[in-house]
Amino acid sequence: MSECTRVIILRYFRWGALAWIVKGDTVRYGVDMKMKYLSLVLLSVALFNSPAFANDGVIKIGFNLPLTGWLEQAGGHAKDAAELVRKDIEAAGGLHVGAKTYDVEFFYGDNTSEPYGASKLALDQVSKTQVLGLVGPLSSRHAIPVGQMVNAFSTPMIASWSASPTTTRDRPFVFRSNSIFTKQGPVITTFVAKEFQATKAAVLYDIVSPAPRGMTKNFKEAFEKINGPGSVVAIEIFRTGDKDFREQLKRIKESSAQVLYLPQHVAQVPLVVRQAKEVGLQIPIVGGGSWAGGDLIGACGADCVGLFYAGDYAPGGATGLNKKFVEAYRAAYKKYPDAPAALTWDASRALLQAIRNTGGLTGKLIDDRMAVKTALSKLKNFDGASGMMSFNATGDPDKCVVIVRVDADVLTAYQSVCP
Numbered sequence: 001m002s003e004c005t006r007v008i009i010l011r012y013f014r015w016g017a018l019a020w021i022v023k024g025d026t027v028r029y030g031v032d033m034k035m036k037y038l039s040l041v042l043l044s045v046a047l048f049n050s051p052a053f054a055n056d057g058v059i060k061i062g063f064n065l066p067l068t069g070w071l072e073q074a075g076g077h078a079k080d081a082a083e084l085v086r087k088d089i090e091a092a093g094g095l096h097v098g099a100k101t102y103d104v105e106f107f108y109g110d111n112t113s114e115p116y117g118a119s120k121l122a123l124d125q126v127s128k129t130q131v132l133g134l135v136g137p138l139s140s141r142h143a144i145p146v147g148q149m150v151n152a153f154s155t156p157m158i159a160s161w162s163a164s165p166t167t168t169r170d171r172p173f174v175f176r177s178n179s180i181f182t183k184q185g186p187v188i189t190t191f192v193a194k195e196f197q198a199t200k201a202a203v204l205y206d207i208v209s210p211a212p213r214g215m216t217k218n219f220k221e222a223f224e225k226i227n228g229p230g231s232v233v234a235i236e237i238f239r240t241g242d243k244d245f246r247e248q249l250k251r252i253k254e255s256s257a258q259v260l261y262l263p264q265h266v267a268q269v270p271l272v273v274r275q276a277k278e279v280g281l282q283i284p285i286v287g288g289g290s291w292a293g294g295d296l297i298g299a300c301g302a303d304c305v306g307l308f309y310a311g312d313y314a315p316g317g318a319t320g321l322n323k324k325f326v327e328a329y330r331a332a333y334k335k336y337p338d339a340p341a342a343l344t345w346d347a348s349r350a351l352l353q354a355i356r357n358t359g360g361l362t363g364k365l366i367d368d369r370m371a372v373k374t375a376l377s378k379l380k381n382f383d384g385a386s387g388m389m390s391f392n393a394t395g396d397p398d399k400c401v402v403i404v405r406v407d408a409d410v411l412t413a414y415q416s417v418c419p
Helices: 002-016 019-024 027-048 072-091 114-130 141-150 181-196 212-226 246-255 269-278 296-304 318-331 339-357 365-377
Strands: 058-064 095-097 098-112 133-135 157-158 174-176 200-205 232-238 258-263 285-287 308-311 382-384 387-389 400-405 410-417
Touching: 019 269, 019 410, 027 318, 058 072, 058 212, 058 339, 072 098, 072 296, 072 318, 095 339, 098 114, 098 382, 114 141, 141 157, 141 174, 141 212, 141 410, 157 269, 157 339, 174 387, 181 212, 181 258, 181 285, 200 246, 212 232, 212 258, 212 382, 232 246, 246 269, 269 285, 296 400, 318 382, 339 365, 339 382, 365 382
Parallel strands: 058 098, 058 133, 133 157, 157 174, 200 232, 200 258, 258 285, 285 308
Antiparallel strands: 095 098, 308 400, 382 387, 400 410
């Protein structure tokens, strides 16, 4: 084994996917998954040590998206939005970087809505396809291991819907286009106090998924800081794939909770809302940005009208650049965009702007990736569909948290809370 290979493997296992496996986000994978990741690393080393990186006049951008599996609707919307960006670049005759104009190729990969699939895809895109940068993944379950991986291989990445702070923590090559849930918890806490005069809360969440776990912890801390210790009077759990929440909801009904916080993906929201009505639980239900990753209105209908969640984006009542994005998206796809679409549109455009801001590419992939990462870290006041974005030292954007209201035909920005 060469010294270069040894260093890459050690660096990968120090900061890469193995750390993620061992530290608990997916401990259920165990030893077999460790060996799978090791085989992927060895394969990537062989590819990564290819003789040279040619400057062939083409910029390659990878997209790590769930195009099949339980998140495929969100992944499809994200790809749709990215296609609008790609077509704009094509219509402009390419991407102008310094004195040269480049063709831009978007490589859409399917992570199958699974962490292992996302990690395998990232290694392929970084090492074999040799992308200059990466957009995605969407979910924190996928973005956390992929972020560790691409950081180990010095490749810039913008996660486009991951709310977990772990995604970017201590990873200088990893950025995101949405707000982290540590900002959403205090915002939704203040909102329910004013909107519903709620001083006691309950939580129902998926204990297996990292984002709901983190969002629950953050909400409890924020709520009890305002309303006192013990003001979160009920915390109920379930596991990924569960569809019957009636027993948990009955216990919440028996508590003194005045509001229910549901930090779950949109797939569970209609089930919980309807089952809450079945058991006679009549308190308001609020949530986080993961409510936006599908057809909430179509799946939930009148049952969800009037509910609120803290997130990053809403197409209803759009103005400025967001209005242009909504109009373009609706013209192309005959439907409103959601948060994964808008945040992927913003992430794609931000990555391309950072490439422009390098002032010129050398054709040496490692050097050019470093230059793009540096340009991203300096990106300020970048206008997007989801609002103005400036990356801070952690790779997270300084941007507003949006309280989104579920209306009969569209998700609408009810209020914004800005830093």
